[in-house]
Amino acid sequence: DIQMTQSPASLSASLGETISIECRASEDIYSNLAWYQQKSGKSPQLLIYAANRLQDGVPSRFSGSGSGTQYSLKISGMQPEDEGDYFCLQGSKFPYTFGAGTKLELK
Amino acid sequence: EVQLQESGPGLVKPSQSLSLTCSVTGYSITSNYWGWIRKFPGNKMEWMGYISYSGSTSYNPSLKSRISITRDTSKNQFFLQLNSVTTEDTATYYCARWITTLDYWGQGVMVTVSS
Numbered sequence: 001d002i003q004m005t006q007s008p009a010s011l012s013a014s015l016g017e018t019i020s021i022e023c024r025a026s027e028d029i030y031s032n033l034a035w036y037q038q039k040s041g042k043s044p045q046l047l048i049y050a051a052n053r054l055q056d057g058v059p060s061r062f063s064g065s066g067s068g069t070q071y072s073l074k075i076s077g078m079q080p081e082d083e084g085d086y087f088c089l090q091g092s093k094f095p096y097t098f099g100a101g102t103k104l105e106l107k
Numbered sequence: 108e109v110q111l112q113e114s115g116p117g118l119v120k121p122s123q124s125l126s127l128t129c130s131v132t133g134y135s136i137t138s139n140y141w142g143w144i145r146k147f148p149g150n151k152m153e154w155m156g157y158i159s160y161s162g163s164t165s166y167n168p169s170l171k172s173r174i175s176i177t178r179d180t181s182k183n184q185f186f187l188q189l190n191s192v193t194t195e196d197t198a199t200y201y202c203a204r205w206i207t208t209l210d211y212w213g214q215g216v217m218v219t220v221s222s
Contacts, residue, residue, distance in 0.1 A: 042214070043214050044201075046209070046211075049207055055210070091205075091208050094154075095167040096154040100150065
């Protein structure tokens with residue numbers, strides 16, 4: 001199985017701060033990577049797919065980048081509503097696998 | 108709007124079978140792919156398997172001998188059955204639609220395996 005190593009495990013950001021979350025794959029996943037936000041008790045919400053494509057309705061402060069084995073999610077200007085858990089998902093090779101998650105809090 | 112809703116028992120005894128239903132509205136399950144995912148205590152997530160628009164299935168090899176995903180197209184529902192459960196199957200179970208990636212998810216149902 002492809003291993004997804006996500007970092008950091010937790011992050012505290014100030015209002016307006018720009019932050020990044022990383023996912024590293026154990027092999028090339030050819031940009032088949034998605035990012036999700038999940039708030040407590042809610043279903044995961046798709047933010048980014050195909051490494052850098054913004055899902056409809058997602059604020060433009062979210063962006064994704066990367067290729068090969070290295071990918072990142074950037075939030076340009078932390079907002080209170082951005083608090084939550086973030087995780088990545090590789091859809092390149094079955095079984096699809098997830099990053100361990102990042103807990104983002106407002107400082 | 109596409110909506111998915113999981114339902115099923117919240118408590119299952121060890122060695123028994125876990126059975127969950129995913130009810131889909133706003134989109135036909137005869138299109139695209141429909142998956143089951145679970146999130147363990149501690150937040151690790153696992154892709155369990157999917158059923159396709161044609162009814163074909165694919166399962167995570169780690170579960171292959173215990174899992175079955177089926178569907179009822181007349182009710183626009185698909186189902187998860189996991190046999191011989193242990194306490195390690197305690198998790199929140201989600202159903203989701205796959206188009207390029209998992210784009211719509213249900214709210215999840217917490218299942219505890221305990222005697």
